[in-house]
Amino acid sequence: MLVPVESLNGETKAAERLKRAALRDFGVVAAEDRDDPRWDDFPSYRITINPNDAPVPDLYKYALKLIGCAAHGPGEKVAWWVNFTYRGERCSLAMQKFGLRLYLRTERPENEALTTQKQIAKQLRSSMRTVEKLIVDAAPDLLGKGNATVRNQHTSLRRAYEYFRERAEQPSHIEDENESGEHPGGVTWRTFKSGKVRMQLNSFHDMIAAISAYVSLLEHDLVLALAFSDFDPSKEDLTEIIGSRWGEKWGRILGKEDEAGRYWQRLFDVVERWRNPYSHGGFEKGHGATIFLHTPGVNAAVPIGLTRVRESPLFSFMPAGESDIAEVFGLFDEIDEYIKREIPEAVEWIDSGLHVRYDEDFRVELAEARRTGRFEHMVEAHGYAYDNFVNMDF
Numbered sequence: 001m002l003v004p005v006e007s008l009n010g011e012t013k014a015a016e017r018l019k020r021a022a023l024r025d026f027g028v029v030a031a032e033d034r035d036d037p038r039w040d041d042f043p044s045y046r047i048t049i050n051p052n053d054a055p056v057p058d059l060y061k062y063a064l065k066l067i068g069c070a071a072h073g074p075g076e077k078v079a080w081w082v083n084f085t086y087r088g089e090r091c092s093l094a095m096q097k098f099g100l101r102l103y104l105r106t107e108r109p110e111n112e113a114l115t116t117q118k119q120i121a122k123q124l125r126s127s128m129r130t131v132e133k134l135i136v137d138a139a140p141d142l143l144g145k146g147n148a149t150v151r152n153q154h155t156s157l158r159r160a161y162e163y164f165r166e167r168a169e170q171p172s173h174i175e176d177e178n179e180s181g182e183h184p185g186g187v188t189w190r191t192f193k194s195g196k197v198r199m200q201l202n203s204f205h206d207m208i209a210a211i212s213a214y215v216s217l218l219e220h221d222l223v224l225a226l227a228f229s230d231f232d233p234s235k236e237d238l239t240e241i242i243g244s245r246w247g248e249k250w251g252r253i254l255g256k257e258d259e260a261g262r263y264w265q266r267l268f269d270v271v272e273r274w275r276n277p278y279s280h281g282g283f284e285k286g287h288g289a290t291i292f293l294h295t296p297g298v299n300a301a302v303p304i305g306l307t308r309v310r311e312s313p314l315f316s317f318m319p320a321g322e323s324d325i326a327e328v329f330g331l332f333d334e335i336d337e338y339i340k341r342e343i344p345e346a347v348e349w350i351d352s353g354l355h356v357r358y359d360e361d362f363r364v365e366l367a368e369a370r371r372t373g374r375f376e377h378m379v380e381a382h383g384y385a386y387d388n389f390v391n392m393d394f
Contacts, residue, residue, distance in 0.1 A: 008138040014130050015066040022127040027085040028068045042090070042105040045113040049100040053125055057100045060093060063127040077392045086120050093124075097392045146233030146358040150224060150242075154350045157217040164210035168325055171199040171206070207325050211275045214332055215246055221339075222249040224356045225346035228366065229253055233358060246271075254342055263335055270328055345375055354382055 054060055061071050064082045073080035073095075081094035092103040102120060106113050142148065174195035182188050223242055229252070241252065247268065254260040340347050349356065369378040387393075 008134055009141070010134050010137060011066060014134045015068075017130050018063060018067050018127055022123050022130065023063065023067050025087050025123065026064070026067060026069075027088075029083045029085060029090070042107055043110075043113075045104050045106070045110060045117065047102050047114065047117045047121070048098075049102055049121055049124075051099070053121065054100050057095050059128060059131050060100070060124050061095070063124065063131050064093065066131075074392070079389075079392055086116065089116070091120065143238050144233055146231075146238070146360060146363070148238060148359070149355050149357045152224060152350060152353055152355045153220055154217070154224070155353060157213065157220055161210055161213035161217050164206045164213055165329055168203045168206035168210055169329065171203045174198045174202075203322075203325060207328060208274060211270065211328065215271060215275065218335075219246045219249055221346075221350055222246075222253045224350050225253050225343050227356045227358050227362065228343060228346035228349065231358065231363075238358060254339070259338065260342070263338055266331055267335060270331060274328065345370070348376075349379060352379055352383055354379070354386060 069084045071082050077097045079095040090105040094101045176195045177193040180190040369375045
């Protein structure tokens with residue numbers, strides 16, 4: 001859901017550019033023409049704008065608004081609509097429940113109307129270059145005021161983590177493979193592939209994927225939780241926090257003292273041992289077990305980190321056993337419970353699936369809901385409003 005902003009710097013110049021170029025054939029429906037009954041006498045033709053051409057439909061509405069066309073709505077199963085003219089013919093662009101629709105009223109035959117509608121859609125797409133530049137230029141100021149929403153991806157990220165975790169804990173059964181034969185000359189041969197060993201290797205690979213998925217989930221949730229901390233966009237840069245390392249996000253939200261510090265250190269150790277070597281091209285920190293020195297006197301290639309070789313998953317034939325996997329996921333469960341205790345309101349909001357805003361209005365509303373003990377009511381109210389928005393029940 002978009003949060004309204006009064007205006008952006010540069011709108012006047014952007015409007016002039018649109019009127020000269022992309023939207024030069026578009027016009028405003030004059031007030032005296034809005035109720036002209038002649039419009040109702042013409043057939044109305046409708047097409048649906050491809051979502052790939054308009055991934056953010058509101059930007060089309062904004063482009064038309066810049067050249068003076070008023071937006072209306074909401075209405076029954078319609079979020080908004082804009083009336084305009086195209087080369088003198090009456091048109092409407094409407095965001096309806098089943099997509100973005102373009103309407104054209106004309107006396108011309110249907111095939112000509114379709115050609116015109118495709119041209120209208122093409123020019124609307126062309127207007128996006130000007131609109132996008134206007135918004136990108138305004139982005140630093142908008143972010144500085146906290147006028148931003150982060151899409152809540154908790155559920156999908158959690159699903160990925162649980163998928164790999166289940167595979168790591170319960171790998172698909174693989175049977176042993178025995179093969180034998182006879183070479184020319186009568187020499188026999190035999191091979192054996194252990195199903196158990198391959199299952200253990202699969203578990204290990206899925207554990208690494210689950211660790212990566214969990215850290216990604218954790219980073220995402222910590223960014224969402226930022227809105228429920230003492231975040232002040234005038235003093236902190238939201239994009240800088242999003243781009244920071246997971247440990248810095250942890251420190252910002254949970255701190256690194258006492259219990260928070262102990263959990264951070266344990267998670268850090270897991271990430272360093274298991275995930276990081278596989279996230280950096282198979283090279284461990286310090287290259288302990290991945291670079292071998294040609295050592296005089298030993299007459300062999302020796303790994304740099306001799307004292308750490310036993311701990312290296314890259315140096316072992318069987319990198320992780322059942323106890324390692326259980327220990328990793330046990331820690332993750334502990335961390336999940338700890339976070340629920342420490343920031344319960346943020347967790348409740350995140351679990352609801354609602355997107356998170358960082359603007360002043362949201363922060364004031366949140367503070368008031370906390371003060372009056374009505375936080376759960378706030379979650380329900382926002383959930384109800386979002387459902388209505390999605391279903392276009394206005």
